[in-house]
Amino acid sequence: MLKDITLGQYYQTDSVIHRLDPRVKLVSTVVFIISLFIVDNFIGYLIAAAFLFAVIKLSKVPFSFMVRGMKSILILLLFAVVFNLFLTPGEVLVSFWKLKITKEGLRLAVMMAVRLMFLIIGSSVMTLTTTPNHLTDGLEKLLNPLKVFKVPVHEIAMMMSIALRFIPILLEETDKIMKAQIARGADFESGNLFKKAKSLVPLLVPLFISAFRRANDLATAMEARCYRGGEHRTKMKPLVYAKRDFMAYAFVFGYLVLCIVFGKILF
């Protein structure tokens, strides 16, 4: 059950996409998401699908791995589709009982489903091909100009990378504690909502204690090495753009132009 969460996980392999500068991937993901909201016709979505397909192929991440993360948001997707399908006014196609499906509703529902799916697959391509450390490095660099407005960019990036780093550890810990309490006869599944909430106490208390202990250990370890964030801090591996990164930028820019021209203006 816990193992099925692939959102925000890194998939280890060697591909062009893996080697790209994280800034390129961050910017491209944002551009891709924007493009999904620009296009509103069939050809536009076809272009987006082709782009996504090409990137996935290049990334060498198995498609099944990407789809597995989708399971957890299936409910959300269903909600979006159902609401749009039944609640959009317009020309009625089918109606039964009190529900009507309109032409506009159908169109909107399909569009919404495709958009959401592309959006999630698109962003998981980024997280699957970039280590959390790289991702936060890239983010820090991109947000650097905000320092002028006294935004603590480095600290935010640091917090993010620690949080990301702790997700798998805490999941593993949850699994362990859960098993230990089940071995003592705990039951996390049956009973009404109130009983279920109460049954979580033996899981949450040890989990919080363990999280605090780990956070404390990490803080001590950082202090012992004289960690000090922000100003004058240098990097062991500073981010430097390579030729392929500029090519990727050009490719993404070309895609955006295509989307605007064919997905919006022409038809």
Added chain:
Amino acid sequence: MSIILDHVNYIYEEDTTMAYPALTDVNLVIPDGQFIGLIGHTGSGKSTLVQHLNGLLKPTSGAIYYNGADINDEGYDKKLLRSKVGLVFQYPEHQLFEVDVFSDVCFGPKNLGLDKKEIQLRAYAALKQVGIADEYFYQSPFDLSGGQKRRVAIAGVLAMKPEVLILDEPTAGLDPKGRDEILDQIAKLREETGMTVILVSHSMEDVAKYVDRLIVMNKSRVVFDDTPAAVFAHYEELEQIGLAAPQITYIMQALREKGLSVDTGITTVTEAKEAILKALRG
């Protein structure tokens, strides 16, 4: 009355690129009342194996029988099984959560749906069994020392009155004194109650002097399953899989090579002393 493992295989993350076989064709018969040591290098599959015995993990293929019934059958009462096959996890003190020691030990029997009186009697008896003095009963479990916390956690499983007690590396992270205390306590406990005990460890030295059967695991397989003396006779193979026989076994081996006729299957210092004296006196 026993536990039987029949061709048990277990694969973590099956159907992914990270698929990892943690158990390969494990066959075991564990009769009542034995004191068993389960030994293996870190990552050899010990914890995975013991989690099968109380139904926390389900074998990818193969079957596990407890007292003749397949524990993974539809409708088998897993909760009852878990009270009969008590499993103490590695670092069990990490699972403590109640406001005081006594209530924490009550958690197990309470889940079994016993009446209040019985719950308290069991908790009291269990805490006594692991040697926790009355004055600690109403303290927060988080204020205890490492060794004491671990005892409380073990009591939490004992309070369910298991017929089989499994302890996964109960001495991990304890100092030598704390380690000996816990092991002695477990040996005493088993003498008093006669229950089956399975002691998981990666150290031969720890378990050799207590157990009457050793199961050795390597790379997801059971490689030896015999009395300690018979297993230690394979000390060269043991070394190859990153384990070592107790040091005393090496001494006896060396003595024998030098021509002293002593039994090489000896596992404790006391036995060795007797044997050497006997050999010298002729």
